[in-house]
Amino acid sequence: MSILxxxxxxxxxxxxxxxxxxxxxxITWGSDGYAYAGGEGGQxxxxxxxxxxxxxxxxxxxxxxxxxxxxxxxLYICSGNKVYKTDNDGNLTEYSVGTPDVxxxxxxxxxxxxxxxxxxxxxGEWKKDNGKIFKISPGGQTEVWSEFxxxxxxxxxxxxxxxxxxxxxxLNPPRIExxxxxxxGEAGPPETVIEIPNSVPDGLAFDADANLYxxxxxxxxxxxxxxxxxxxxxxxxxEGTLMAAPTNIAFCGDNLDDLLSANLGRWHISRYAxxxxxxxxxxxxx
Numbered sequence: 001m002s003i004l005x006x007x008x009x010x011x012x013x014x015x016x017x018x019x020x021x022x023x024x025x026x027i028t029w030g031s032d033g034y035a036y037a038g039g040e041g042g043q044x045x046x047x048x049x050x051x052x053x054x055x056x057x058x059x060x061x062x063x064x065x066x067x068x069x070x071x072x073x074x075l076y077i078c079s080g081n082k083v084y085k086t087d088n089d090g091n092l093t094e095y096s097v098g099t100p101d102v103x104x105x106x107x108x109x110x111x112x113x114x115x116x117x118x119x120x121x122x123x124g125e126w127k128k129d130n131g132k133i134f135k136i137s138p139g140g141q142t143e144v145w146s147e148f149x150x151x152x153x154x155x156x157x158x159x160x161x162x163x164x165x166x167x168x169x170x171l172n173p174p175r176i177e178x179x180x181x182x183x184x185g186e187a188g189p190p191e192t193v194i195e196i197p198n199s200v201p202d203g204l205a206f207d208a209d210a211n212l213y214x215x216x217x218x219x220x221x222x223x224x225x226x227x228x229x230x231x232x233x234x235x236x237x238x239e240g241t242l243m244a245a246p247t248n249i250a251f252c253g254d255n256l257d258d259l260l261s262a263n264l265g266r267w268h269i270s271r272y273a274x275x276x277x278x279x280x281x282x283x284x285x286x
């Protein structure tokens with residue numbers, strides 16, 4: 001089985017495709033040299049980017065919202081109302097269900113900082129403004145790190161300096177926020193980076209030059225926000241076929257020069273041929 005190729009430069013030319021995944025929302029680049037994606041039925045797919053091939057590696061009990069990998073090869077998966085951890089054979093155990101007082105409602109996307117803390121957006125319920133961000137210390141101890149943003153926090157990524165957490169906020173209004181991280185790890189007040197009217201921001205990724213890439217569930221668009229604050233359309237598919245509700249994005253490959261997006265509305269992963277490389281993720285050894 002192969003992944004979709006979308007050849008995109010400044011002219012946004014498009015190539016051929018292959019399909020077979022079950023409505024993937026998430027995509028990430030692992031520490032082990034594979035990309036990983038999740039499916040609607042809980043499937044965890046391992047993707048050999050170089051050879052354009054994927055296989056099912058594991059299965060979560062519910063729809064997979066987002067996932068990431070540590071430096072030991074374990075995956076951390078948002079599925080249902082819990083965060084799960086896999087071993088290297090794909091067996092799952094519960095990693096967090098929230099705090100004793102605050103249960104997770106809809107954990108959506110996880111990301112590690114350099115110290116092994118796992119930040120997880122809990123989107124809450126659509127249009128009920130009950131979202132938040134959890135922080136899970138190595139070993140699973142969980143706290144509510146930030147009560148904001150409440151309006152459906154979605155994908156996250158760390159700034160190049162690691163001192164800010166960027167959050168795709170899907171609602172009221174659709175926007176990108178950043179939350180500063182103090183030297184002792186506390187959350188600062190959220191700050192709006194940019195509003196994106198008539199959209200549903202979902203996924204985020206930085207490149208090595210500190211440009212921010214924003215994928216949108218609606219419309220079928222990936223934006224690029226440069227360091228001067230200029231927002232441009234990187235690629236758009238008005239038909240919603242080669243790109244179909246592009247949710248999470250990730251720079252993949254050994255050189256991090258292969259941008260991939262998951263397509264919740266279809267059955268494939270898209271590839272974009274850019275002339276940039278991604279900012280490396282954190283892979284703590286836990």
